[in-house]
Amino acid sequence: MRFGELPSWAMALSDSIHDAVLSCSIHVPTDLESCNGRRNELVSPFPSDLLWRQPLFDQLIANLYHPGEGICAHVDLMRFEDGIAIVSLESSCVMHFSQVEAEGGESSSSSSSANRKKIPVYLNPGSLILMSGEARYEWKHEINRNPGVQMWEGHELQQATRTSITLRKLRCVE
Numbered sequence: 635m636r637f638g639e640l641p642s643w644a645m646a647l648s649d650s651i652h653d654a655v656l657s658c659s660i661h662v663p664t665d666l667e668s669c670n671g672r673r674n675e676l677v678s679p680f681p682s683d684l685l686w687r688q689p690l691f692d693q694l695i696a697n698l699y700h701p702g703e704g705i706c707a708h709v710d711l712m713r714f715e716d717g718i719a720i721v722s723l724e725s726s727c728v729m730h731f732s733q734v735e736a737e738g739g740e741s742s743s744s745s746s747s748a749n750r751k752k753i754p755v756y757l758n759p760g761s762l763i764l765m766s767g768e769a770r771y772e773w774k775h776e777i778n779r780n781p782g783v784q785m786w787e788g789h790e791l792q793q794a795t796r797t798s799i800t801l802r803k804l805r806c807v808e
């Protein structure tokens with residue numbers, strides 16, 4: 635785990651994440667009438683106030699998982715600001731997202747565990763996960779790699795050692 639100024643390779647990674655977000659961000663007209671007035675908004679996988687903050691990230695953790703190891707469902711600690719990036723390396727895997735229980739817990743009918751869906755996201759080696767806003771605060775993420783096989787769309791995933799690098803920004807304490 636590392637806090638404060640990141641080592642140069644992690645700064646380079648952070649810059650690459652910044653560039654990757656920019657390269658898949660597009661400007662779209664806010665409405666048809668304003669098309670000619672060139673008013674448009676940026677649609678981006680990371681909100682621009684987060685993308686342009688300085689520094690983008692100042693904390694990183696590298697996690698090493700052997701076959702059969704994963705991480706249980708959680709929301710990242712509130713000591714970190716909004717805007718989290720994870721680079722997934724080496725082994726493919728499936729990350730599941732599930733909605734945080736509403737206040738009042740299991741008795742709340744719309745959010746009972748039976749109704750709460752898990753959204754699977756397939757991660758290739760090199761995949762970048764960006765979490766902000768609702769995804770960061772209202773959804774848990776987990777990787778369930780029990781010993782044995784993990785399946786994706788009917789195919790068996792070959793489990794190998796997996797490394798992930800999570801980049802975050804510490805919340806300022808006043």
Ligand SMILES: O=C(O)CCC(=O)C(=O)O
Pocket residue numbers: 695697705710720722775777797798800
């Ligand atoms: O290994 C991963 O992809 C997830 C890591 C993670 O969620 C965390 O460190 O909080």
Ligand SMILES: [Fe+2]
Pocket residue numbers: 708709710775
């Ligand atoms: Fe996490």
